[in-house]
Amino acid sequence: MINIAIFASGNGSNAENIIRYFLKSKRIRVALILSNREDAYVHKRGRALGVHSRSFRKAEFDEGKSVLDALQAYSVDFIVLAGFLLKVSQPILEAYPDRILNIHPALLPKHGGKGMYGDRVHRAVIDAGDTESGITIHYVNEHYDEGTILFQARCEVLSTDSADDVARKVHELEYLHFPKVIEEAVLKVFPLPNR
Numbered sequence: 001m002i003n004i005a006i007f008a009s010g011n012g013s014n015a016e017n018i019i020r021y022f023l024k025s026k027r028i029r030v031a032l033i034l035s036n037r038e039d040a041y042v043h044k045r046g047r048a049l050g051v052h053s054r055s056f057r058k059a060e061f062d063e064g065k066s067v068l069d070a071l072q073a074y075s076v077d078f079i080v081l082a083g084f085l086l087k088v089s090q091p092i093l094e095a096y097p098d099r100i101l102n103i104h105p106a107l108l109p110k111h112g113g114k115g116m117y118g119d120r121v122h123r124a125v126i127d128a129g130d131t132e133s134g135i136t137i138h139y140v141n142e143h144y145d146e147g148t149i150l151f152q153a154r155c156e157v158l159s160t161d162s163a164d165d166v167a168r169k170v171h172e173l174e175y176l177h178f179p180k181v182i183e184e185a186v187l188k189v190f191p192l193p194n195r
């Protein structure tokens with residue numbers, strides 16, 4: 001089995017959707033959830049689906065060792081950030097080159113960067129008067145929201161839309177596309193053996 005770890009900071013609805021998707025897979029599974037918040041709802045979602053989860057402090061994450069130990073203990077091959085708010089630290093980037101994907105709830109390079117997450121992003125889209133938003137799935141590098149873009153999908157933003165309306169449309173796109181894009185990216189690194 002190819003093992004994925006999901007890093008999440010909050011609610012974890014994407015994490016749950018990804019776990020459920022891979023429950024049907026014979027090759028890939030979500031082996032571990034990691035969070036910088038002990039009280040994040042994602043832990044409950046993981047537990048309910050039989051996925052172990054752990055939390056860590058920011059200092060531990062930046063230093064790398066204990067998080068890398070946990071990833072190794074679960075033989076993690078690939079990392080997915082799903083609503084994760086910290087910048088990925090150098091030791092983790094080095095241990096997983098081109099093996100960390102993030103989802104951002106807007107069409108990068110617009111509305112990205114430090115502090116741009118969740119509803120703040122949707123409000124920025126509305127404040128800018130944008131007529132569309134969407135999702136961006138990209139590889140993670142040492143800068144916020146700047147790694148190579150792998151996939152984007154768009155949705156319409158109406159002048160009457162609230163941030164919650166945009167969030168709903170964006171979440172729909174996330175649930176539909178993110179697991180499949182993860183699967184493709186993972187299988188590119190670990191292709192099916194030739195028969």
Ligand code: GAR
Nearest residue numbers: 011012013014083103104105117118
């Ligand atoms: C998702 O919309 C994700 O794209 C966003 O946080 C939300 C988490 O929702 N990520 C970012 O804003 C990262 N910059 P969830 O916890 O319900 O999956």
